[in-house]
Amino acid sequence: MRRVIGSGLRWLGMAAWLGLAGAFGAAGVALAQDNRASGGVVGETHSSLGAPIPWGIGLQPAGGPVKEAIHDFNTLVLWIIVVITAFVLVLLAYAVWRYREGVNPTPSRTSHNTVLEVAWTVVPVLILLIIAIPSFRLIYYQDRARDADMTINVQGRQWYWHYAYPDHGTLAFDSRPIPDDELKPGQIRSLSVDEPLVIPVGATVRVLTTGQDVIHSFFVPALGVQKYTIPGRTLETWFRADREGTFYGQCNQICGTNHWFMPIEVRAVSPERFQAWIEEAKQRYAQGPAAAPALAAAPADPGLQLAGSRR
Numbered sequence: 559m560r561r562v563i564g565s566g567l568r569w570l571g572m573a574a575w576l577g578l579a580g581a582f583g584a585a586g587v588a589l590a591q592d593n594r595a596s597g598g599v600v601g602e603t604h605s606s607l608g609a610p611i612p613w614g615i616g617l618q619p620a621g622g623p624v625k626e627a628i629h630d631f632n633t634l635v636l637w638i639i640v641v642i643t644a645f646v647l648v649l650l651a652y653a654v655w656r657y658r659e660g661v662n663p664t665p666s667r668t669s670h671n672t673v674l675e676v677a678w679t680v681v682p683v684l685i686l687l688i689i690a691i692p693s694f695r696l697i698y699y700q701d702r703a704r705d706a707d708m709t710i711n712v713q714g715r716q717w718y719w720h721y722a723y724p725d726h727g728t729l730a731f732d733s734r735p736i737p738d739d740e741l742k743p744g745q746i747r748s749l750s751v752d753e754p755l756v757i758p759v760g761a762t763v764r765v766l767t768t769g770q771d772v773i774h775s776f777f778v779p780a781l782g783v784q785k786y787t788i789p790g791r792t793l794e795t796w797f798r799a800d801r802e803g804t805f806y807g808q809c810n811q812i813c814g815t816n817h818w819f820m821p822i823e824v825r826a827v828s829p830e831r832f833q834a835w836i837e838e839a840k841q842r843y844a845q846g847p848a849a850a851p852a853l854a855a856a857p858a859d860p861g862l863q864l865a866g867s868r869r
């Protein structure tokens with residue numbers, strides 16, 4: 559009788575674990591769908607596409623081709639993980655059930671099986687190959703823009719961002735977050751900035767990053783861009799926004815006390831609006847000969863000069 563109760567309890571325990579796993583899985587899928595749905599709606603308003611949302615799970619909606627490629631790769635790996643996890647779960651459940659003490663009192667003492675051992679070595683190698691090939695392809699895709707329409711220099715500084723548009727003369731400016739008590743409706747705390755990075759929709763933007771003091775990292779999830787900004791070095795990457803919208807990001811390299819003070823706001827606008835902004839920005843940021851140009855004003859930074867000279 560005790561044995562029956564014991565085995566019953568064990569089964570109950572296992573059923574509970576399976577139930578819990580199923581519930582978590584279902585919740586995860588539901589939240590992922592919820593996330594996608596709200597991303598779509600937000601995207602239509604053009605106000606906060608490419609921003610984190612409450613209870614968001616999964617990747618932010620793609621704002622351009624680099625992020626789409628990341629989504630594809632993420633989906634591939636996710637499904638491989640799902641299949642492996644399900645396979646192991648089924649195998650485990652079967653072994654527990656089939657070889658339980660009640661039906662299998664004398665266990666087999668087999669310790670080697672050549673076919674099995676070769677299989678469980680070769681199959682994981684094949685799985686890694688299936689992951690590695692698109693992974694490398696993605697890394698090289700993100701690496702640099704083959705035919706860039708424009709270049710933006712991004713410099714991480716303690717603690718704000720400095721952006722320069724070398725294709726438009728000396729146009730350069732700093733970008734800082736908006737204080738909590740000055741936020742206007744539609745602006746996001748700790749993400750909205752006073753001077754966003756503005757880009758034209760559909761343009762392939764080459765991004766050259768450097769750091770002025772310590773290592774920062776330029777990270778805009780919805781555009782699929784993440785690059786260190788390292789003092790004395792110029793790194794290259796690129797992005798393109800395929801639709802108008804605002805894409806938020808943050809410095810995601812712990813860079814000091816005010817690390818949180820480095821949000822990124824990228825605004826993708828129509829080419830006409832971009833031209834208008836360029837003209838207006840040139841006026842607004844026009845500085846006296848003493849203060850400008852920004853590139854010449856930073857002789858201690860060979861990285862940025864190199865970036866400027868690459869035009």
Ligand SMILES: [Cu+2]
Pocket residue numbers: 714773774775809810811812813817820
């Ligand atoms: Cu930083």
